[in-house]
Amino acid sequence: MKIMKQIRTTKSKFIRVRCPKCNSEQAIFGKATTKVKCLKCGQQLTKPTASKAKIKAKVLEVFK
Ligand SMILES: [Zn+2]
Numbered sequence: 001m002k003i004m005k006q007i008r009t010t011k012s013k014f015i016r017v018r019c020p021k022c023n024s025e026q027a028i029f030g031k032a033t034t035k036v037k038c039l040k041c042g043q044q045l046t047k048p049t050a051s052k053a054k055i056k057a058k059v060l061e062v063f064k
Contacts, residue, residue: 013029013030013031013062013063013064014027014028014029014030014062014063015027015028015029015030015055015059015060015061015062015063016028016059016060016061016062016063017045017055017057017058017059017060018057018058018060019038019040019041019043019045019057020043020056020057020058021038021041021043022038022040022041022043024038024039024040024041025060026038026039026045027063028045028046028055028057029053030052030053030055030062031052031053033048033049033052033053034046034048035047035048036053038057043057044056045057
């Protein structure tokens with residue numbers, strides 16, 4: 001679970017998304033400022049902007 005180490009601030013959230021390409025689900029960091037790729041097919045799931053990530057995958061759930 002290498003994604004877990006990205007929890008650094010309490011304000012941050014994880015979201016569960018579905019890859020638009022291969023339909024596999026994974027949890028990603030909602031405010032990721034780096035590119036997040038699908039673990040299975042490599043499809044880019046977030047598009048980083050200056051302040052927050054733009055999610056390019058289908059959001060299934062937000063972890064609070
Ligand atoms: Zn995929």
